[in-house]
Amino acid sequence: MDKRKEELIFQGLMIASALIVIGSLVFVLAVVVLKGLPALNLAMLTQTPKGGYYLGGEGGILNAITGSLCLAGGATVLALLLSLPIALFLQVYSGKSRFSEFARLSLDVLWGVPSIVYGAFGFTIMVFLRVRASLLGGVMALTLLELPIMSRALEEVISMVPLELKESAYALGATRLETAMRVVVRQCLPGILTAILLAFGRGIGDAASVLFTAGYTDSLPSSLFRPVASLPLAVFFQLATPFPEVQQRAYASALVLTIIVLLISLGCRLIGGRFTAHVIR
Amino acid sequence: MANPHISVHNLNVFYRDHHALKDLTVELPERQITAIIGPSGCGKTTFLKSLNRLVELVEGTKISGKVLVRGLDIYHSDVDVTEIRKRIGLLSQRPHPLPMSIYDNVAFGPRLHGLKGRQELDRTVEDHLRAAGLWDEVKDRLHAPASRLSAGQQQRLCLARGLAVEPEVLLGDEPTSALDPMSAQHIERRLLDLKENYTIVIVTHILRQARRLADYVIFLYLGELVEHGPAADFFNHPQEARTRAYIRGEF
Amino acid sequence: MLTRSLKDRLASRLMFLVTFSSSLIVFLIALALYARARPILTAKPLGELIFSSSWHPLKGEFGFYPFILGTLWVTALAMIISIPLSLLTAIYLAEYASARVRGVVKPLIDLLAGIPSVVYGLWGVLAVVPLIRDYVAPLMGRSLGFIPLFSAENLTGYSVLAGSIVLALMVFPIIISVAEEVFRSVPDGLREASLALGATRWQMVKHVVIRKALPGVVAAIVLGFSRAFGETMAVLMVVGNVAMIPSSIFDPAYPLTALIANNYGEMMSIPLYDSALLGAGLFLLLMVLCFNIMARIILRRVLREEW
Ligand SMILES: Nc1ncnc2c1ncn2[C@@H]1O[C@H](COP(=O)(O)OP(=O)(O)OP(=O)(O)O)[C@@H](O)[C@H]1O
Ligand SMILES: [Mg+2]
Numbered sequence: 090m091d092k093r094k095e096e097l098i099f100q101g102l103m104i105a106s107a108l109i110v111i112g113s114l115v116f117v118l119a120v121v122v123l124k125g126l127p128a129l130n131l132a133m134l135t136q137t138p139k140g141g142y143y144l145g146g147e148g149g150i151l152n153a154i155t156g157s158l159c160l161a162g163g164a165t166v167l168a169l170l171l172s173l174p175i176a177l178f179l180q181v182y183s184g185k186s187r188f189s190e191f192a193r194l195s196l197d198v199l200w201g202v203p204s205i206v207y208g209a210f211g212f213t214i215m216v217f218l219r220v221r222a223s224l225l226g227g228v229m230a231l232t233l234l235e236l237p238i239m240s241r242a243l244e245e246v247i248s249m250v251p252l253e254l255k256e257s258a259y260a261l262g263a264t265r266l267e268t269a270m271r272v273v274v275r276q277c278l279p280g281i282l283t284a285i286l287l288a289f290g291r292g293i294g295d296a297a298s299v300l301f302t303a304g305y306t307d308s309l310p311s312s313l314f315r316p317v318a319s320l321p322l323a324v325f326f327q328l329a330t331p332f333p334e335v336q337q338r339a340y341a342s343a344l345v346l347t348i349i350v351l352l353i354s355l356g357c358r359l360i361g362g363r364f365t366a367h368v369i370r
Numbered sequence: 371m372a373n374p375h376i377s378v379h380n381l382n383v384f385y386r387d388h389h390a391l392k393d394l395t396v397e398l399p400e401r402q403i404t405a406i407i408g409p410s411g412c413g414k415t416t417f418l419k420s421l422n423r424l425v426e427l428v429e430g431t432k433i434s435g436k437v438l439v440r441g442l443d444i445y446h447s448d449v450d451v452t453e454i455r456k457r458i459g460l461l462s463q464r465p466h467p468l469p470m471s472i473y474d475n476v477a478f479g480p481r482l483h484g485l486k487g488r489q490e491l492d493r494t495v496e497d498h499l500r501a502a503g504l505w506d507e508v509k510d511r512l513h514a515p516a517s518r519l520s521a522g523q524q525q526r527l528c529l530a531r532g533l534a535v536e537p538e539v540l541l542g543d544e545p546t547s548a549l550d551p552m553s554a555q556h557i558e559r560r561l562l563d564l565k566e567n568y569t570i571v572i573v574t575h576i577l578r579q580a581r582r583l584a585d586y587v588i589f590l591y592l593g594e595l596v597e598h599g600p601a602a603d604f605f606n607h608p609q610e611a612r613t614r615a616y617i618r619g620e621f
Numbered sequence: 622m623l624t625r626s627l628k629d630r631l632a633s634r635l636m637f638l639v640t641f642s643s644s645l646i647v648f649l650i651a652l653a654l655y656a657r658a659r660p661i662l663t664a665k666p667l668g669e670l671i672f673s674s675s676w677h678p679l680k681g682e683f684g685f686y687p688f689i690l691g692t693l694w695v696t697a698l699a700m701i702i703s704i705p706l707s708l709l710t711a712i713y714l715a716e717y718a719s720a721r722v723r724g725v726v727k728p729l730i731d732l733l734a735g736i737p738s739v740v741y742g743l744w745g746v747l748a749v750v751p752l753i754r755d756y757v758a759p760l761m762g763r764s765l766g767f768i769p770l771f772s773a774e775n776l777t778g779y780s781v782l783a784g785s786i787v788l789a790l791m792v793f794p795i796i797i798s799v800a801e802e803v804f805r806s807v808p809d810g811l812r813e814a815s816l817a818l819g820a821t822r823w824q825m826v827k828h829v830v831i832r833k834a835l836p837g838v839v840a841a842i843v844l845g846f847s848r849a850f851g852e853t854m855a856v857l858m859v860v861g862n863v864a865m866i867p868s869s870i871f872d873p874a875y876p877l878t879a880l881i882a883n884n885y886g887e888m889m890s891i892p893l894y895d896s897a898l899l900g901a902g903l904f905l906l907l908m909v910l911c912f913n914i915m916a917r918i919i920l921r922r923v924l925r926e927e928w
Contacts, residue, residue, distance in 0.1 A: 096821040099709075103717060106709035110797070111726065113790050114733045117744045124747055175643055178636035184429050188641075194917055195644035201844070201913035202650065202906060203851025205878050209885060209902040210650045213657050233650075236643060256424055257466040257528065261479040261535050262456030264629035271478070276469040287735075294737025297853040300882060321739040325854065328743065343743045350735050358728065367469040367515045450626055482625075 118347070125344025128337035134345070138307040143327070145334035150342050152309055153323035157346075159224060159310045160303060160319055161292035164231030165239075168288055171232070172240035173274075173281075180247040181255075181269045193244075200237035205297040207233045212301040225313040227303025234298050235288040242287055246280025247273060254369060276368055283357045290353040294346065296321030320346040375400040375539065375569040376421060381435035383416050383425055390416045392593045394435070398586070403561060403570045405584035405601070407577065409616070412590045414573040418541050421571065422458040423451050439539070456483060459532035461542040465524035467516035468531075472508050475516045475527055479535035494534055502530035503560055522553025529560060540564065542572035546579070558583060577617065581605060589613050651906055658900035661893050670900070676864050683897040685904075687866050691874035694781050694867050695856060696849045699788035703849075704842060706789075707796035711841075714797070715804035716826055734794035742858030745787040750859055754778025758871045773871045779861035782870040787855045792845040799844055799920070803837030804830055806924055837923040840916040847912035851905055853878035877901045 136149035175192070183189045211230035212222075220226055250273050258268040274281070296319070304316030305326065320342055327339035374397035383391040391413045398404050406414045419425040421437060423444060437444050444454045456479070468475050476495045477485075485491060495512070499505040504526040508519070516527055525545065532540065542561070546554035561570055561583060574580050580587060580601070587604040589597045589612075597604065597613045608614045661670070665683060673684030714723055754777060762773025807830050815825045831838070861873025862883065885898045 092821050092824060096823040099823045099826075100717065103709045103713035106706045107713050107718075107726065109706055110710050110733070110793050111729055113793070114729055114736075116748065117736060117741065117790070120744050120748050121740060171639055171643060174636040174639040178633075178640045182633055182636060183640075192640050192644040194914070194921075195647055197917045198910055198913045199643075199647050201847050201851075201909050202647065203853065203878060203909060205851065205853040205881055206650065206654070206902050206906050206909075209881060209899060210653055212885070213653050213899065233646065236646075240643070251466070253462055253464065253466045254468070256427065257460070257462060257531075258468065258478075259424060259427065260422060260455055260460035260462075261482065261531065262452040262454075263478075263482050264452050264625055266629040266632040267482055267625075272468050278469075290735050294735070294740070296737070296739050297878070297882060301885060321737055321854070324739045324743060325858070328746065328858070339743065340747075343740050346737055347740055350737060350740075351732070354728070354732050354735055367471070367517060369467055369469050369517050452626065 121340070121343050121347050124340040125342075125347075128341035129344055130341075133338065133341050137309060142307070143330055143332075143335055145332050150318075150320070150323050150338065150345070152307055153318040153320045153342060154345065156224075156303070156306075156310050156317035157293050157320040157349075159317060160227045160231055160299060161289050163224070163228035164235050164292045165285055165289045167228065167232040168235035168239045168292075169285060171236055172243050172284075175240045176243035176247050177269045177273070179244055180250075181265055181273060196237045196240055199233070200241065202233075203297070204234055204295050205300075207298040208301050211298065215302065220314070222302060222304030222316050223312075223314045224303065224310055224317045227299045227317060227319070228313075230298040230302040231292045231295065234295055235292050238291055239284050239288040242284035243277075243281060246277045246284065249280070250276050251369075279360050279368065282360050286353050286357050286360070290350050293353075294321060294350055296325060320349075373400050374398060375440065376571075377438045378421075379436040379438070381417075381420060381437060382433070383413070383420055384432040385416075385428060386430040390593050391420065394595045396588060396595055396598050398569065398571060400569050401565055401567070402585035403565050403572065403583050404586040404588060405580040406571065406573045406588045406590060407575070407580055407616070408590035408596075410575075413593045414590055415543055417588075417590065418460075418543050418571065418573055421539070421541060422455050422460055424455075424460070456535050457537050458539040458541060459535065459537035461525070461529055461532055461540065461545040463544045464548045465521055465528050467519070467524050467527055470516065471513045472516050472519070472527060473512040476530050476534050479531060483535060495530075498530040498534040499527075501533055501560075501564070502526045503556060504530055520553075522549050522556065525549055525553065525557060526560070529557065533564075537568070539569045539571065542570065544573050544575060547575065577619075589616065591616070647910070651903070651910070654899050654903040654906060658896055658903045661896040661900050664893060670897075674866065678891050678894045678897070681893060683893065685877070685897075685901060687864050688875055688877045688880050688901070689904075690866050691781075691860070692850065692876040692878070694870075694874055695784040695788060695860060695876055696846060698781060698785035698870060699792060699849045700842070700846055702785060702789040703792040703796060703845060707793050707841075707845070708800055708838065710793075711797045711800035711804060712826055712830075715801045716822065716830065730794045730797055733790070734798075738791065738852060738855040739858070741787050741791055742855040745783055745855060745859035749783045749786050750778035750780075752778075753780060753783055753871070757782070762871070769868055770870060772869045774869070775861070775871050775873055777861065777873070779859055779873055780871045781860065781867050781874045784856045784860035784874065784876070785870075787859055788849045788852055791852060791855060792849050795848050796841045796845040799841035800834075800838055803834045803841060803920075803923060806837070807833045834923070836919050840919040840923070843912050843916040843919075847909045847916070850912070851878060851909050853882050857882055877905055881905075 133149040135151055137152045138148035139146055142148040179189045179192060207230045211226055215226050254272060254276060255268055258272045299319050303319060305318050305322055306316045310317040323342040324339050327335050327342060376398040378394055378396050381391055381394040406417060408414055416425060420433060425431050468478055473495055476498055477491050480491060480494050496505060504523060507523060519527060546557050584601045587601050591612055597608060597610045608617060661683060670683060670685055672686055674686045675682045675684045714726060758773040761771050765771040766773060811829050811833060812825055815829045856876055857879040860876060862875045862879055863873040864875045867874045881898050881901055
């Protein structure tokens with residue numbers, strides 16, 4: 090074939106593919122917005138389900154919204170507490186050792202574990218410990234989900250810290266810990282915030298890992314040891330009812346979830362330019 | 371030499387298999403400026419960093435030999451490395467302010483080493499910013515991010531930061547090479563003032579700078595110590611052919 | 622002074638401990654699932670579990686064959702849809718797009734990765750399933766129905782195809798971002814050398830970039846595959862969940878993940894049921910682990926080599 094023709098054909102195919110990929114994103118968002126918006130109202134956002142809600146009665150999904158925020162918030166805090174030491178250890182302390190290679194590989198592999206497996210594993214552990222489905226259980230399962238995402242993201246930002254910056258702290262007589270906590274963490278602050286948001290976004294959207302571990306309830310989260318509702322499961326359960334009014338609410342719930350995720354991703358973009366006053370370039 | 375501040379005995383540094391410093395033995399005089407010169411890649415930075423044990427942060431380095439600071443072997447296993455680095459300050463090639471305010475940059479070291487009181491900190495910060503010749507320019511914006519300063523100001527900030535831990539030795543790795551001529555002159559003048567109280571070791575590529583500043587000169591070539599001696603002798607009566615060639619600009 | 626270096630050493634130990642125990646989580650998960658799956662693994666021969674089609678938990682028959690095939694069908698079809706589109710997009714982004722276009726498109730692709738799976742599932746229910754039910758299945762059934770693969774006997778739209786389309790979307794961002802990174806890691810020198818010989822851009826891509834990046838591309842595909850393999854909610858919502866062996870893309874299927882999600886935790890009273898479901902979980906985990914380890918090792922090689 091003429092090489093110029095081939096070039097044109099493939100360029101066309103590439104642009105078409107990119108358009109299909111982007112188009113499918115637009116398609117998904119459009120469907121969720123068009124279906125969800127009419128069903129969304131103030132009561133949905135400010136009330137918990139009243140009697141007969143799942144038959145089309147009064148109420149809203151405040152239980153699921155607050156539940157999801159608690160689940161993802163708790164998991165993000167725990168994941169941060171674990172991944173910051175991991176990332177600092179791998180980047181500041183251990184350097185290129187066999188052990189750090191192993192730890193990285195193992196965390197990468199953990200990233201690939203399906204969330205239904207986290208859920209099943211979490212539930213198994215809970216049965217073993219005689220804990221029932223609860224906020225605590227859900228937070229644990231989501232922490233497992235967020236841990237590899239967060240530690241990888243943190244490691245990436247920490248690896249960008251210029252060696253000379255660390256050297257200047259060492260040259261003043263700082264220990265590794267002092268260098269890590271006072272210099273590296275500050276330098277990485279925007280990146281750390283982005284990683285937190287990223288992990289929070291993944292946590293709040295995941296359904297399979299909270300399905301068995303967090304349960305579902307119509308009341309607001311009140312205790313670590315009680316079940317909590319969550320937005321993904323609100324979508325799932327309401328959609329499964331045979332009543333169109335309730336299904337509408339599933340659409341609205343999905344819209345709320347999508348808006349949260351969009352806000353988070355917008356937040357990540359904004360952080361790019363904020364909180365950077367002290368960052369040395 | 372009457373009273374060397376730092377004496378180096380048979381220092382060898384390897385980066386993995388690369389033999390970067392070969393059996394260096396030399397003494398550095400107290401309260402004088404020593405200039406280290408030599409062509410690019412000859413090991414000047416490596417030598418400097420082995421004086422405050424920063425070399426060992428590079429993965430795969432092996433170090434042998436002794437570096438004595440006032441008789442204390444800094445590579446001895448009982449020695450607290452942070453204490454050594456506190457005693458030996460470093461001014462690097464490019465200014466690297468820490469990601470915090472001007473004030474906090476200078477206060478960083480003293481705080482690490484246990485200085486707490488607000489007034490003491492304020493005083494230290496002011497004293498050392500003055501010593502670095504930066505006080506007048508920044509006294510109204512001490513809490514602004516250090517990253518907003520110009521490169522020349524940043525380098526003087528790094529000087530103040532280094533002085534604030536009250537070291538006895540000051541190392542400089544081409545401390546003026548990233549600066550404009552005015553800022554460079556500023557730093558040079560500071561260094562001349564500071565040698566009253568500090569032993570200073572600088573790496574430089576600029577022979578004229580070495581002539582202006584140095585009391586003592588060390589010439590390295592491919593990791594080997596070729597020649598060293600008081601500046602006047604070194605520049606006027608170099609003993610080695612390689613030194614003469616280098617001074618004449620033949621490298 | 623002592624306390625400072627002591628703190629440093631303590632912190633080092635503590636961080637090591639956190640890192641070490643976190644890297645054991647994967648093994649812990651596998652071990653826990655294995656422990657719980659043991660009853661079924663000892664009660665039934667592995668061959669029967671994998672190759673028997675009779676799934677009657679009440680009678681104590683646990684044949685996973687239809688579910689395994691359900692997973693394979695949906696995943697394979699999703700990859701067939703996703704691979705060409707993702708790779709072409711990745712090549713476009715890495716080799717053709719201007720910095721400005723990349724700056725717009727990449728955040729959108731990240732967004733695609735961030736959308737929760739239930740939202741994809743809902744989209745599938747609202748858009749893909751009706752589309753298949755009303756247009757695609759009848760049309761293809763009429764024109765190509767004589768080929769078993771396209772025969773449209775299931776009229777609901779909840780089908781292998783619906784699941785695959787939803788999955789394909791979820792796999793796009795994974796393959797695209799990994800493949801793009803791999804393409805960009807090909808040294809510019811190689812590109813220039815082939816352009817200098819008078820190759821067109823596409824020839825350069827075809828002969829140099831793709832060839833050089835091949836292992837990395839394989840890794841990207843494997844990562845995407847393993848993601849699709851383990852995805853639960855979105856698939857569960859659109860594949861129909863009928864325990865049969867699909868023979869057409871319009872047939873319903875019942876993937877393993879959906880089986881676990883639908884039944885686990887509820888049927889604890891039936892002996893071995895729970896163990897069987899965790900066995901399925903273990904199977905999923907092991908498959909995904911193999912894929913992931915393979916892909917990560919390849920990627921490490923590929924990306925490190927070029928840096
Ligand atoms: N981190 C490292 N790993 C491996 N080799 C290194 C490393 N740093 C320096 N080297 C090598 O050691 C030798 C000495 O390097 P050094 O940086 O000390 O030279 P220099 O005299 O400071 O050069 P310049 O004048 O260019 O700054 C060089 O050959 C260099 O390639
Ligand atoms: Mg140098």
